[in-house]
Amino acid sequence: MQDPLPPTADDMDRCVDDLRTALAAHGIALPSLRLDLPAFAGTYAPPAVLVALGNCNTATARRLIAVLHGSARTASPPPLDLDLLAVPKAVPELRRTVRDYLGVPCADVQLCVTELVANVIRHVGEGTPIRVRVACTDDGGRVRVEVTDPDARALPVLVHADGDEECGRGLALLDAVALRWGVEQRADGKTVWCELDSPEE
Structure with missing residues (x-):
């Protein structure tokens, strides 16, 4: 599913940060994967801005974030x-x-x-x-x-x-x-x- 408008660099950074936070709530730390999402995602030329994890676009990444946040309701994220x-x-x-x-x-x-x-x-x-x-x-x-x-x-x-x-x-x-x-x-x-x-x- 394509974003209605191509995401900006700021959109991409925020999406990556949100994804990191959502994964952290489930005990998944991306540094342990030895992967720096902003640097990796930055290698894609617009308009095909991708989130490196799963090579999904930002719309899909936001849906993944929502699912992760929804299933993390019973476990509080770290302060x-x-x-x-x-x-x-x-x-x-x-x-x-x-x-x-x-x-x-x-x-x-x-x-x-x-x-x-x-x-x-x-x-x-x-x-x-x-x-x-x-x-x-x-x-x-x-x-x-x-x-x-x-x-x-x-x-x-x-x-x-x-x-x-x-x-x-x-x-x-x-x-x-x-x-x-x-x-x-x-x-x-x-x-x-x-x-x-x-x-x-």
């Missing part, structure tokens, strides 16, 4: 762990990475990640090193988001901002969409976390 600096320009890519990891639209999860990182930027400082973790529960029913930073003192406080106030809405939004949230303090920092229902396809 997504990202170490980065809390800067505004990192947020759009972080949102895309979270969407790719979950494999379905996930506006509420992306919102929570965005607000937790923005909270670090605002109250700890721009450029603070952070760790972002997104994990699915074993039964696939919930998604847990964690943002860890090195400042144990700057604790988030839920405030109800008035209509004219520009600040203070982040945690209120998180509180509205999350099932629950909290803070884990340690001597070397803190983790702010929240849990949400898993997004539906």
Whole structure:
């Protein structure tokens, strides 16, 4: 089955990444096959852009990804762990990475990640090193988001901002969409976390 339009290089990269993620959820690591899909796929000249695994086109690869994701519902994928600096320009890519990891639209999860990182930027400082973790529960029913930073003192406080106030809405939004949230303090920092229902396809 041919794609309606020839896929772009960006489409191909995203498709390969999605396929890697879907296979990883089943315990299949492509590096163990000694095959680098982007490099291999790049040897094909347009418009015959192929995914190297099985030499299928991107439409077939996307169907394979959907099947793999569907059969992996009972087994959660490994957590997504990202170490980065809390800067505004990192947020759009972080949102895309979270969407790719979950494999379905996930506006509420992306919102929570965005607000937790923005909270670090605002109250700890721009450029603070952070760790972002997104994990699915074993039964696939919930998604847990964690943002860890090195400042144990700057604790988030839920405030109800008035209509004219520009600040203070982040945690209120998180509180509205999350099932629950909290803070884990340690001597070397803190983790702010929240849990949400898993997004539906």
